[in-house]
Amino acid sequence: MSICARRRLPGPSRAPRSDAGHIGPVARNLSLPQSCYGAVSNTADALPRVIPVRRFVLALLAIAFSTFGLSSAALADKCPAEGFVKSAGQAYDRAAAAGSASAFASAAARFSDLRSLSFFALGQYRKDLPKSREAEYLDLTRNFIGNTLKRHGSGLRGGNLEVIDCDASGSGLVVTTRSASGKKIVFRLARAGGGYTVKDVNMQGIWLAQQMRSKFTGTVSRKGIDGLFAYLGG
Numbered sequence: 001m002s003i004c005a006r007r008r009l010p011g012p013s014r015a016p017r018s019d020a021g022h023i024g025p026v027a028r029n030l031s032l033p034q035s036c037y038g039a040v041s042n043t044a045d046a047l048p049r050v051i052p053v054r055r056f057v058l059a060l061l062a063i064a065f066s067t068f069g070l071s072s073a074a075l076a077d078k079c080p081a082e083g084f085v086k087s088a089g090q091a092y093d094r095a096a097a098a099g100s101a102s103a104f105a106s107a108a109a110r111f112s113d114l115r116s117l118s119f120f121a122l123g124q125y126r127k128d129l130p131k132s133r134e135a136e137y138l139d140l141t142r143n144f145i146g147n148t149l150k151r152h153g154s155g156l157r158g159g160n161l162e163v164i165d166c167d168a169s170g171s172g173l174v175v176t177t178r179s180a181s182g183k184k185i186v187f188r189l190a191r192a193g194g195g196y197t198v199k200d201v202n203m204q205g206i207w208l209a210q211q212m213r214s215k216f217t218g219t220v221s222r223k224g225i226d227g228l229f230a231y232l233g234g
Helices: 053-077 082-098 101-111 113-122 123-129 131-152 207-231
Strands: 039-042 048-051 163-168 173-180 182-192 195-203
Touching: 039 131, 082 101, 082 131, 082 173, 082 195, 101 131, 101 195, 113 131, 113 207, 123 163, 123 207, 131 195, 131 207, 173 195, 195 207
Parallel strands: none
Antiparallel strands: 039 048, 163 173, 173 182, 182 195
């Protein structure tokens, strides 16, 4: 027999009225453990009643789950570029399944301004690119982007991207996502018309546009613009 059964706590009862007409405190056997009582709530007449512990815990869990659900839905609604990023992720997922640099380049061309990205990569050496060689340079840069994404885009395989963070950055957004395989991919977006364009993408800790700029400007500084063409064509 449990201690609660051996020393049963009498139900709530009114203490004798005092001369002032007030009800005195309810007597309680304080030597019993708290678990014998359950959660205590006051009734309308100020007398305590015992609520079963199980019912009390279930009520708390229901409140917690409903609050969490509302918070998650509100967080998802905060990212206006969620649909755009997920579409880009699906395109990269198909490119990863194809396993070709050209497939990645096509996906990048669909969601990014490759022309602007290519000229950005030249940095201060943009003026050194002859007008007559711009088309050649853009073709070589497109291939470079496709090969770079192919090397670092294996984590995009396996399904839709989940948006886990969405922050304003100037006039654009930085959207952090997670692939089905658990890889983190970060998109830096700019507004374009009524939608967005990808200015840069980070896979495995490497920013594509920044890596291009570092490699391209470093090559031109050492070997000139012809050296860059040789590097890209190699």
